[in-house]
Amino acid sequence: MKNMERKASKKTPVIIKYREDYLFMLPYLLVFVVFTVFPVVVAMLFSFTRFDIVQLPSFIGLKNYFRLFIEDSLFPLALKNTLLLAVITGPGGFFLSLLLAWVLNEFSDKLRAVLTMLCYAPTLSGGAYMIWNIIYSGDSYGFLNGILINLGIIYSPIQWLTDSKYMMVSAIIVILWMSFGSGFLSMIAGFKNVDRTQYEAAAVDGIKNRYQELWYITLPSMKPQLMFSAVMSITNSFGMGDIITAIYGFPSSNYALYTLVHMLQDYGNTRFEMGYASAIATVLFLIMVLSNHFIQKLIRKVGN
Amino acid sequence: MKSLRALNRSSKVNRSRLGTVVLFIILLIFACVMAFPMALIIANAFKPQDELWVFPPRLIPNNPTLENFRNMFTVMSSSQVPFVRYIFNTVLITAVGTVGHIILSSMCAFPLAKKEFPGRNVIFQTIVLALMFNATVTAIPNFLTMSWLHWINTYLALIVPAFGAPIGLYLMKQFIEQLPDSLLEAARIDGAGQWQSFWKIVMPNVKAAWLTLFLLSFQSLWGIGATSYIYKEELKTLPYALSQILSSGISRAGVGAAVSVFMLIVPVFIFIFSQSNIIETMASSGMKE
Known part of the structure; x- marks a missing residue:
């Protein structure tokens, strides 16, 4: 049977030979192309235009990109904040998840399910991150300030949400807390x-x-899951804009937490400069693709 | 004592019992910290109005009450569309969207993971990359597609795109890839066709994957609120209706907490269902090769 198939493959075109496979993929790919590929390609094309939603887009070449890289004084800041947040919360969230999943695996099914739910709770309850508003609250009644003052570590409350010295640190803690997704x-x-x-x-x-067991047996056999989680970590750590806005407001004070996502939402949703917003989205996309490429290479080396 | 032993999975070797107990205690503390906000939301739903703003917030209400839940139904009964309709809409969208997404993405993932055909890599890479594009700027092209299809103000606008979400395909492909080729080869020799291999061999063996996907997809569809595709009131979803209640200010804060708990219950049940069913499958219990 195998031989017959091999013989047939020389003559019949691939589309016939793999017709069952293509047929299996068709429904999903049809939906995927129409609702994901097409909008992304159109958005990328927008980045070469001036487009204010009211009038039709007009082609302006690379002007949006020149404006972004050369003229826009907020871009370096947004880029710096984005990268800083991503470099810490991406790998941080990834390794915390791995560590926790590994430890949880040691327990019986029922205990594991309960503990998993408790750790997954921040993601399960959609807006739960708003609780950090109370924890970080700037007066001495704030949870964190209260504890630190009682312990005698600090003497006056710290403005976790508005003092740009502490905002990055406090945001990183929130994002890491959310990273078990x-x-x-x-x-x-x-x-x-x-x-x-x-x-x-x-x-x-x-x-x-157990450590040798993890490195030589477990991790190499779950490389596919590691790669999936890495991609999820990338999308989460680069796209945290909404949570930051919900806790720190927009714009955050001194633009201390102004990221590329904030920048593109600002131009896309508020100023209706869709062409420029698309250029920012494309740049952000390329940064994420590059980091993905680099990380997938690293993961291939696991266990060697 | 017996439960302690149960902590240690008997099938594994090289485990010290003390290590496992210490791990468990550390983990329990960590888990409680993680789950604190959810506990607070649940506690708030049972607090009377005057206790809601006590600072610092308490986990156990002094005078627990069901008033918030009662008010929730009173407030909801005054909406222009019967409240049951919002629930129906969300249940319909979530159920059809989740089942469709799991089946379509698994069907597509099977050849991508196990067959060598031209275009395989391009297709897979495109799907992974699609996960990384910010949705803000794709809203306009998507809206144009929807109106061109005449799907504005229909369930289709919310359900069909969910079928083709990139996350499901990526997750399913990663798990199907791990199935031993010998398993599929054996099925083929026994005369199983493509559909039989998929339904009888692949899917039962990646149960852990589609149970996880079930939860992820359920959660994202359950949370769909106001969108630009739907403006008919009778087609709007539960989260939209609830956000209307929440936006009516501080006097409704207790009702708001009740609403949050109401929204939380179903995903929690789905979570327990999916996680407690993730058990070792045939392929991972030593039947390989």
Whole structure:
């Protein structure tokens, strides 16, 4: 049967040979192309135009990009904040999720489900991050200030939400707290998917402790989940704009938490400069694609 | 003592019991910190108006009351569309969208993960990259597509795009990739066609993946609020109706908390259902090769 298929493949065109596969993919790809690929491509084309939504877009070449890179004085700041947040919260969230998923895997199914839910709670309850408004509250009644003053670490309340010295740190804590999301769940499921006989074989082969077991057995067999989580970490850590706006307001004081997402939402939703907003979105997209490329290369090396 | 032993998974080797207990305690503290906000939201729903603004907020109300929930139904009964309609809309969109997304994305992920055909890499890379584009600037092209299809003010505008979300395909492909080729080969020799291989072999063995996807997709559809595609009141969703209640100010804060709890209950049940069913499948329990 296999031979026959091989023989046939020389003559029949691929579309016939793999017709069942293409047929399987067709429904999803149709929806995906219409509602995801098409809008993204159109948005990228917008970035070469001046487009105010009222009038039709007019082609202006690379002007939006020149404006962004050379003239816009807020762009370097937004870029710096975006990268700083992403570099800390991306890997931070990724490794915290991995550590937690690994530890949770040690427990029986029921305990694991309960503990997973408690840790996933910030993501499960949509607007739960608003609680940080109370924790960070600037008067001495704020949770954090209250505790620190009682412990004698500080003497007067710190303005966590408005003092630009502390805003970056406090935002990073919130984002890390939110980082046990879809990537975390996929890791939990991934640990369950590891072939159990491998552990028994490894014990015979002289794997001494759980750390060796993790590095040599578990992680290499769940590379696909690691890659998925890495992509989720990238999209989350670069796209945190809404949560920052909800807690720190827009614009955040001194623009201390002004990111590329804020910049493009500002131009897209408020000023209706769609062409310029699209250029910012495209730049942000390219940064994320590059970091994804780099991270996927790193993950391929796991366990070697 | 028995429960302590149950903590340690008997199938694993090289485990010290003390280590597991210490881990459990650290983890429990960590989990409680993580879940604190959710606990506070639930507590608020049971507090009378005068207790809501006590500072610092208390986890256990002094005079617990169900008044907020009662008010919730009173407020809702005065809306122009019967409140049940909002619930119906959200349940319909979530149910159809989630099931469709799981089936379509798994069907597409199967060949992408297991077959060598031209275009495979291009398709997969495109889907991964699509996860990274900010939605703010794609709103206009999407709106144009919807109006061209005459889908404005229909359920289709919310349900169909959910079918093709990139996240499901990526997740399913990563898990299907891990299935041993021998499993599919064996099915093929036994005469299973494409659909049978998919439905009888692939899907049961990646149960952990689609249960996870079930939760993720459910959550995102359950949370759909006001959109630019729907402006007929009778097609609007539950989160939209609830946000109307929330936006009516401080006097409704207690009702707001009740609303949040109401919104939270269903995803919590879905979470418990999906997580407690993620158990080892045939492919991961030593039947490989």
